[in-house]
Amino acid sequence: MKRLLSLLLGIAAICVLLAFSANKLQSTSGDSSAKVLNLYNWGDYIDPALITKFQKETGYHVNVETFDSNEAMFTKIKQGGTSYDLTVPSDYMIEKMRAAHLLKPLDKSRLTGFANLDARFTNQSFDPHNRYSVPYFWGTLGIIYNDQSIKPEEVQHWNDLWQPKFKNKIMLIDSTRDVLGFSLVSMNQSMNTTNPAILKAAQAKLNRLSPNVKAVVADEIKMYMTENEAPLAVDWSGEASEMIANNPHLHYVVPTEGSNLWFDNLVIPKTAKHYKAIYAFLNFMLKPENAAQNAEYIGYATPNKKAKALLPKSIRNDKQFYPSDRTIANLQVYSDLSPHTIGLYNDLYLEFKMNHH
Amino acid sequence: MKSKTNNLFYFIPYGLWLLLFVMAPVALIVYHSFLNLNQHFTLDNYITYFKSGTYLMMTLNSLWYALLITVATLLISYPTAYLLSNLKHKQLWLLLIILPTWINLLLKAYAFIGIFSQSGVANQFLTFIGIGPQQLLFTNFSFIFVATYIQIPFMILPIFNSIEDLNQSYINASHDLGATSWQTFRKVIWPMTLPGVKAGVQSVFIPSLSLFMLTRLIGGNKVITLGTAIEEHFLITMNWGMGSTIGVVLIVAMVVIMIFTGESKTRGGVPK
Numbered sequence: 299m300k301r302l303l304s305l306l307l308g309i310a311a312i313c314v315l316l317a318f319s320a321n322k323l324q325s326t327s328g329d330s331s332a333k334v335l336n337l338y339n340w341g342d343y344i345d346p347a348l349i350t351k352f353q354k355e356t357g358y359h360v361n362v363e364t365f366d367s368n369e370a371m372f373t374k375i376k377q378g379g380t381s382y383d384l385t386v387p388s389d390y391m392i393e394k395m396r397a398a399h400l401l402k403p404l405d406k407s408r409l410t411g412f413a414n415l416d417a418r419f420t421n422q423s424f425d426p427h428n429r430y431s432v433p434y435f436w437g438t439l440g441i442i443y444n445d446q447s448i449k450p451e452e453v454q455h456w457n458d459l460w461q462p463k464f465k466n467k468i469m470l471i472d473s474t475r476d477v478l479g480f481s482l483v484s485m486n487q488s489m490n491t492t493n494p495a496i497l498k499a500a501q502a503k504l505n506r507l508s509p510n511v512k513a514v515v516a517d518e519i520k521m522y523m524t525e526n527e528a529p530l531a532v533d534w535s536g537e538a539s540e541m542i543a544n545n546p547h548l549h550y551v552v553p554t555e556g557s558n559l560w561f562d563n564l565v566i567p568k569t570a571k572h573y574k575a576i577y578a579f580l581n582f583m584l585k586p587e588n589a590a591q592n593a594e595y596i597g598y599a600t601p602n603k604k605a606k607a608l609l610p611k612s613i614r615n616d617k618q619f620y621p622s623d624r625t626i627a628n629l630q631v632y633s634d635l636s637p638h639t640i641g642l643y644n645d646l647y648l649e650f651k652m653n654h655h
Numbered sequence: 656m657k658s659k660t661n662n663l664f665y666f667i668p669y670g671l672w673l674l675l676f677v678m679a680p681v682a683l684i685v686y687h688s689f690l691n692l693n694q695h696f697t698l699d700n701y702i703t704y705f706k707s708g709t710y711l712m713m714t715l716n717s718l719w720y721a722l723l724i725t726v727a728t729l730l731i732s733y734p735t736a737y738l739l740s741n742l743k744h745k746q747l748w749l750l751l752i753i754l755p756t757w758i759n760l761l762l763k764a765y766a767f768i769g770i771f772s773q774s775g776v777a778n779q780f781l782t783f784i785g786i787g788p789q790q791l792l793f794t795n796f797s798f799i800f801v802a803t804y805i806q807i808p809f810m811i812l813p814i815f816n817s818i819e820d821l822n823q824s825y826i827n828a829s830h831d832l833g834a835t836s837w838q839t840f841r842k843v844i845w846p847m848t849l850p851g852v853k854a855g856v857q858s859v860f861i862p863s864l865s866l867f868m869l870t871r872l873i874g875g876n877k878v879i880t881l882g883t884a885i886e887e888h889f890l891i892t893m894n895w896g897m898g899s900t901i902g903v904v905l906i907v908a909m910v911v912i913m914i915f916t917g918e919s920k921t922r923g924g925v926p927k
Contacts, residue, residue, distance in 0.1 A: 309668060369890055466790070472876060474891060513793040513875025518768070527773050527792065637692040637894065644892045649709050652716070652879045 334359045335575035338375075338382040340562070341366060345595035352582050358575045375400055375567045383570040384579065389561045392431050393424040393634035401430045402566040408577040411584030419601035422561065422631055431563035432580055433601035435593070437535035438621065438629060439476050439558040441551045444529040453530065455553045456484035460503075464510045469523070469531040472516045474640075474647040475632055476558060477504065480532060483556045489630045492639045501646040505653050514651055523548060534560070535619055539597035542618075550618040552625055559629035561601075681906065687899035700900035710884070714904070717880040720799070721863035727803040728859050729852065732810035736851075739811070740818040749815060756808050764872045767801045768792065771873075793875030801873045802866060809862075810855040817851025818844075853916040861909050881905055 337344075341364040349360050363382070365371040368391040374380060376398065387395060395401050406412065412420075415433055425431045443453050452458060459468060470477055479489040481500040491497055512528050523531050524544045533541075538550040564583070566576055582588055589605035599619050600606055606614055614620065621629075635643070691697045704710045739748050755763070770776050771791040778788040791797050821844065829839040867882030876883070881901050888898030 306664075306667075367890065369893060469875075472871065474887075513877065515871060515875055518872060521768070522772070525772055525774060637892070640892050641692070641894055641897075644887055644894075645707070645709065648713075648879070648884060648887065651876050651883075652709060652712060 332572070333357060333575070334361060335572055335579055336361045336363070336381055336383045337579070338363050338365065338371065338380075338385040338567075340364060340386060343386065343562075343596060345592050347595075348583075348588055348592055351588075352579060355582070356575075356578050358572075358578060360579075372398075372400075375569060378569065380569050381571055382567055383572050383576050384564055385567050386434055386562050386564055389422065389424045389563070390632045390634040392561075392563060392565060395565070395567070396425070396430055397634070400568050402568055402570060403429050404432070404566065405577070409584070410581045411586075414584055414586055414589075414602050414604040416601050416603040416606070418626060419561070423633060424561075424631060425563070431565045432584070434562045434564050434583070435536075435596065435598040436559065436561045436601050437598055437619075438552045438560070439480065439532070439534055440538065440553065440618075442523060442531040442533055442538050442541060442548055443551070444523070444526060444545075444547050445549060446526070446547050447529045450549065450551075453551060455555060456480050456557075459510065459530070459532075460484075460507055462509075464530060466510065466512050467528055467530050468507075468510045469512055469519050469528045469533075470514045471519060471531075471533045471537075472514045474643050476532070476534075477514075477650070478643055478647055479558055479632075481507075483553070483630075486555075489556075489558055490633045490635065492635060494642060497642060497646055501650055504650045508650075508653060520544075536596075536598045539619060543597065552618070552621045552629075554622075554625050554628065556628035556630060559626070559631050561631070684899045684902045684906070687895050688903045690896045690899075692894060692896065697896075700896050703897065704900055704904065710901070713879055713881055713884060714908075716878070717864050717882075718908075720802075720866075720878060720880060721860050723799055724802045724806060724863045725856055725860045727799055728806045728810045729856065731803065732807055732814055732855065733852070735807075736811050736814035736818055739815055749812075752808050752811055760805065761868065763805060764801065764869060767797070767804075767873060771797050792873065793877055795874075795878065798869060798874040798878050802863060802869055805869075806859045806863065809858045813854035813858070814848060814851040817848040817854075821847055857913060857916050860912060864908065865905055 335358050337360055339362055343364075344362070349362065352358070353360055365374070368388050371385060371387060372391060372395065375382065375385065375395070392401070409432070412428075412432070419433050419436055420428050441453050441456075441459070443450070452461075475489070478497065478500055481504045482489050482491055482496070485496075485500060485503060487496050487500065491500075513522075515522065517537075519531055519533055520537055520541050522528060523533075523541045526545075526547075535550060535552070538548070542548045542550065564580060570576060583592070584602065586602060586604035586608055589600050589602040590608040593600035593602075593605060593609060594613065597619075600609075606620070688700055689696055689698065691699055735752075739745050739752075742748055768775075772778070773788055773790075775791070777791055782788055825843055825847070826839055829843045834842065864880070865882035865885070866880060867886050870876060870878045870880055870883055881904070885898045885901050885905075888894045888901070
């Protein structure tokens with residue numbers, strides 16, 4: 299009986315401890331006191347030096363928490379219990395969050411420096427007139443090749459990937475919309491197609507690409523390409539810039555006929571509390587010198603026109619990450635499709651992955 | 656009377672555990688599997704599963720690879736366990752086999768990427784002996800190899816224990832009565848260690864059914880199992896209903912396997 303009592307006491311003690319630490323954890327996931335800003339960002343997606351600078355300039359303390367997928371971020375904000383002031387969803391997710399009433403509209407009168415942004419990257423379909431979001435970074439989907447075995451002129455267009463000589467040489471990013479998307483573009487179709495027949499045709503075309511596909515992988519693609527495991531890959535510009543930094547033989551091409559144009563924008567979720575700090579931060583990040591410093595650190599393309607002008611020439615004129623106007627005109631932004639259509643995309647994509655042996 | 660309440664008290668921690676971490680999650684999965692994207696009650700998920708060739712193919716694929724992994728693991732583990740039980744410092748050797756299970760699965764997978772890649776150790780060796788570099792990653796071989804490597808300790812342990820329990824006098828008796836080594840193995844050792852083999856098969860086959868990380872990291876998504884589909888439904892399409900349906904099918908498959916490999920009490924078996 300005595301042993302049992304101590305056992306029960308032990309369990310009770312553990313419960314108290316758990317409750318205490320849960321409470322503690324919850325209070326740290328978003329401090330709600332006055333002079334703070336709770337930033338919910340992608341991992342390693344802001345120059346830490348800028349945070350220090352912001353804290354020094356304004357006196358606000360910045361709490362950064364990170365997420366690794368739009369969906370995870372969405373779920374966490376939707377469930378509540380957090381007090382994030384700013385977060386950084388991608389284009390289609392902004393549309394989805396808006397529809398779910400998870401965003402607070404921006405008060406444009408409190409924003410300074412919005413005019414610094416390139417008009418080509420504002421007023422996008424996912425957020426007309428930027429009522430909810432301030433562009434943070436943008437990028438593309440494209441082809442990465444290794445100049446040791448591939449000549450630049452061999453891979454300028456999506457259709458080039460289907461050449462029989464690239465048998466077992468291509469790595470694809472494991473992402474439903476991107477993989478089906480480039481197949482759609484290669485057929486001159488919209489990347490936001492909802493027509494099942496066209497989608498099936500895009501999948502059938504992908505199945506013909508199967509012999510060339512070496513693997514369908516996720517983040518590891520960077521490591522594989524850097525280590526010359528494959529000479530060709532389809533991945534996002536941000537990932538490409540990291541690979542190129544580690545292996546100078548790699549190059550990135552955005553096919554002129556079109557590709558995906560993606561955005562990560564700053565938004566104010568409904569959990570926000572510190573409006574003064576929020577606008578101080580947004581204005582801070584809109585300043586050309588800060589945006590330029592951030593772009594140089596992260597390696598993604600900045601939507602801030604004045605910041606771009608401050609970047610070193612080698613970055614500013616790099617056609618890989620700042621493609622020509624003609625190419626940009628052909629880029630397409632993903633829209634938030636209905637769950638039914640996303641289901642269809644996903645089923646077709648799974649089938650494609652099953653068919654490739 | 657007192658001992659009865661005592662027993663009830665003892666059951667509380669286990670009962671709570673069972674309720675919170677076994678029954679509640681399973682009940683939730685079953686519940687979700689009957690919901691469609693609009694959170695309405697429906698049987699559609701199951702109809703989709705059994706009508707679409709894709710999911711059935713995927714199920715067969717999962718079963719096939721799980722079977723290959725289990726057979727490969729068994730072929731390596733049984734002789735190893737047998738050898739171990741005859742060694743002098745068997746506990747030490749056993750510890751060395753268990754040791755890798757202390758390392759995170761993801762780390763082990765990444766280590767194998769390094770070994771199997773184009774410039775990896777394996778290919779350096781192949782080049783050294785004159786065969787030249789081969790494509791090792793993203794092949795069925797490498798997937799089964801790594802999965803087998805990871806599962807081996809879980810197969811060796813139960814087999815080792817059942818061989819340890821084996822009474823040496825039965826083997827001696829078998830030899831004394833004129834049985835050959837092969838006959839002794841087939842008629843005496845194998846039936847008596849079968850419970851260990853069954854336990855090992857259970858603990859290897861069932862997790863192998865839903866491997867999903869290795870299929871991408873090592874298999875390059877050339878091997879697609881039900882685990883991959885569940886991951887996609889929960890994380891990308893956010894169709895938790897369909898994901899749960901696949902989960903329920905997996906749970907049912909596991910129960911079936913447990914029944915098949917479980918010990919049958921009616922047959923009595925070999926006396927210890």
